[in-house]
Amino acid sequence: MGIPPKGTPRDEVLARLESFRAADVDWRSGRVWAYVYDAGREAEEVCKQAYASFLTENGLDPTAFPSLLRLENEVVGRVADHLNAPPGAVGTFTSGGTESCMLAVKAARDAWRAAHPDGGRPQVVLPHTAHAAFQKAAHYLDVEAVLVPVGADFRADPEAIASAIGPRTCLIVASAPSYAHGVVDPIAAIGALTQTRGLPFHVDACIGGFLLPYFERLGAPVPPFDFRVPGVTSMSCDLHKYAFAAKGASVVLHRDPAMRRRQVYACATWSGYTIVNPTIQSSKSGGPLAGAWAVLELLGDEGYLALAREMLDATRRIVAGIDAIEGLRVLGRPDMNLVAFTADGLGIFHVADEMKARGWYVQPQLSFAGSPANIHLSVNPKGGPWVDAMLADLRDSVAAARALPYGHLGAAVRQILADAATAPDGGGFGPLLAMAGVRDGALPERMAGINEMLDALDPALRAQIISDFVDDLFRPRRGT
Numbered sequence: 001m002g003i004p005p006k007g008t009p010r011d012e013v014l015a016r017l018e019s020f021r022a023a024d025v026d027w028r029s030g031r032v033w034a035y036v037y038d039a040g041r042e043a044e045e046v047c048k049q050a051y052a053s054f055l056t057e058n059g060l061d062p063t064a065f066p067s068l069l070r071l072e073n074e075v076v077g078r079v080a081d082h083l084n085a086p087p088g089a090v091g092t093f094t095s096g097g098t099e100s101c102m103l104a105v106k107a108a109r110d111a112w113r114a115a116h117p118d119g120g121r122p123q124v125v126l127p128h129t130a131h132a133a134f135q136k137a138a139h140y141l142d143v144e145a146v147l148v149p150v151g152a153d154f155r156a157d158p159e160a161i162a163s164a165i166g167p168r169t170c171l172i173v174a175s176a177p178s179y180a181h182g183v184v185d186p187i188a189a190i191g192a193l194t195q196t197r198g199l200p201f202h203v204d205a206c207i208g209g210f211l212l213p214y215f216e217r218l219g220a221p222v223p224p225f226d227f228r229v230p231g232v233t234s235m236s237c238d239l240h241k242y243a244f245a246a247k248g249a250s251v252v253l254h255r256d257p258a259m260r261r262r263q264v265y266a267c268a269t270w271s272g273y274t275i276v277n278p279t280i281q282s283s284k285s286g287g288p289l290a291g292a293w294a295v296l297e298l299l300g301d302e303g304y305l306a307l308a309r310e311m312l313d314a315t316r317r318i319v320a321g322i323d324a325i326e327g328l329r330v331l332g333r334p335d336m337n338l339v340a341f342t343a344d345g346l347g348i349f350h351v352a353d354e355m356k357a358r359g360w361y362v363q364p365q366l367s368f369a370g371s372p373a374n375i376h377l378s379v380n381p382k383g384g385p386w387v388d389a390m391l392a393d394l395r396d397s398v399a400a401a402r403a404l405p406y407g408h409l410g411a412a413v414r415q416i417l418a419d420a421a422t423a424p425d426g427g428g429f430g431p432l433l434a435m436a437g438v439r440d441g442a443l444p445e446r447m448a449g450i451n452e453m454l455d456a457l458d459p460a461l462r463a464q465i466i467s468d469f470v471d472d473l474f475r476p477r478r479g480t
C-alpha cells in the first residue's frame with residue numbers, strides 16, 4: 001500500500017475515517033449488550049475532550065510531566081478510597097484489566113522467586129471462572145496456571161483452592177464478580193485461607209470494583225469483596241468499564257507498598273535514557289488517564305449512584321424476565337449487572353442469531369468446565385429503557401430458535417475428530433470452517449454453526465482454530 005504519495009485534505013481524511021465505521025455494532029443505539037460502557041453523551045464528550053487534550057503528553061517520565069503524576073495519584077487515591085484500601089496502600093494506573101492482572105501476577109511471582117531462589121516455577125491458583133487475563137499473564141511471565149473447579153453456583157470453592165495450594169504457589173486469585181456469570185466469589189473465606197497460609201491474594205474486581213460499592217449502598221446483597229476483607233493483598237479495578245472512562249484505564253492496588261515495588265521494572269544497562277516503568281507500557285499517552293480523571297470529576301459520587309440505580313433496576317427486571325421465559329435458565333444468581341443464561345431443549349446460539357436479526361447484539365459464551373453454552377448480557381445504564389423491548393424479542397427469538405435444528409454440527413465435528421488419527425493441524429481446519437459457513441475468511445451472517453462447532457471442540461483445539469482465524473484476518477493488502 002505504501003505511504004500515500006500526497007497528503008489528503010483534513011476534512012476528507014476525517015470523513016473517510018468516519019465511513020469505516022459503517023459495519024460496526026451501533027453501540028449508541030442501546031441495543032448492544034457487550035463491549036461498550038455508556039453513561040451518555042455528556043460523559044462521553046468530556047472524557048473525549050480531556051483525552052484529546054492530554055493525548056500527546058507522555059507518561060514515560062513523570063518528572064517531565066508532573067501533570068500526569070498528579071492525575072495518576074488523584075485517580076489511584078480515589079479508587080483506593082472507593083475500595084477501602086488502608087492508608088498505606090499504593091497503586092498504579094494501567095492500560096486495562098489485563099495489564100492490571102498481569103502486574104499483580106508479576107509482583108507476586110517476583111516476591112516468591114526472591115523467597116525461593118531455587119524453588120522452580122511458581123504457580124498461580126485460578127478458579128475456572130477467573131478471567132483469561134490471568135492465564136495470559138501466566139503464559140507471558142513463565143508462571144504455571146493451576147485451574148480449580150468452582151461450585152454449582154459458579155462461585156470459587158475455597159476447599160478446592162486449599163487443595164490446589166502447594167510449595168510453589170505464589171498467588172491466589174478470585175473475582176468480584178466473574179465476567180462470565182457475574183457472581184462474586186467467597187472472598188472472605190478465601191482471604192481467611194490465604195492469611196492462614198501466608199499467601200498473597202488478588203481480588204480481580206476489574207469489572208466490579210467500581211460498581212459493586214454502589215450496588216451495596218443501594219441495598220443489594222453484595223458479599224464482602226474489597227480491602228475490608230483481611231487477607232486481600234491486591235485488587236484490580238477498571239475505570240474503562242463501569243466508571244465509564246475511555247478504554248485504556250484501569251488501576252491495580254497493593255495493600256503493601258513493598259509488593260508494588262516488585263511491579264516496577266528498571267533498566268540502566270543500555271546506552272539510552274534510564275528506563276523505570278511501573279507498567280508494561282513504557283511510552284504512553286496521557287489521554288486515557290486524563291479522560292478517566294475527567295469523567296470521575298464530571299459524574300461524581302452522586303452521578304455514579306444514580307447510574308448504578310438504573311443498572312440495578314434493569315438487571316433485576318432482566319433476570320425476572322428471563323426466568324419467566326420457558327426454555328431459558330439464568331446461570332447462578334448474578335451479584336451485579338452481568339447476566340448469563342442458557343437454553344434447555346433448543347440451540348442457545350440460534351437465540352443469539354435470532355436476537356441479532358432483531359437488531360440486538362448479545363454475547364455468546366462457549367461451554368467450559370460445568371458452565372453450559374450461554375448468552376451473556378452486560379447491562380448498561382442506557383439499556384434500562386430497552387429492557388421490555390429486549391425481553392419481548394428474546395421471547396420471540398426463543399420461539400424461532402425452537403424451530404431450528406441444533407446439535408448436529410457439533411456431533412459431526414466430534415465424529416470427524418474421532419475419525420482422524422490425529423487432530424488436524426492449522427491447515428486442516430479449512431473443511432471444518434467451510435462446514436460452519438466460513439467462506440474466504442469471511443464470517444457468515446448467522447454464527448450459530450461456528451459457535452456450535454467451536455463448542456464441540458476440546459478447548460485447546462478451540463484456541464488453535466480461533467488463533468488461526470484471527471491470524472488470517474490481519475493481512476494487509478500489499479502493493480495496491
Ligand SMILES: Cc1ncc(COP(=O)(O)O)c(C=O)c1O
Nearest residue numbers: 096097098131133179204206207
Ligand atoms: C473480571 C475481569 N478481569 C479482567 C478483565 C480484562 O480486562 P481488559 O479487557 O480491560 O483487559 C475483564 C474484562 O472484561 C474482566 O471482566
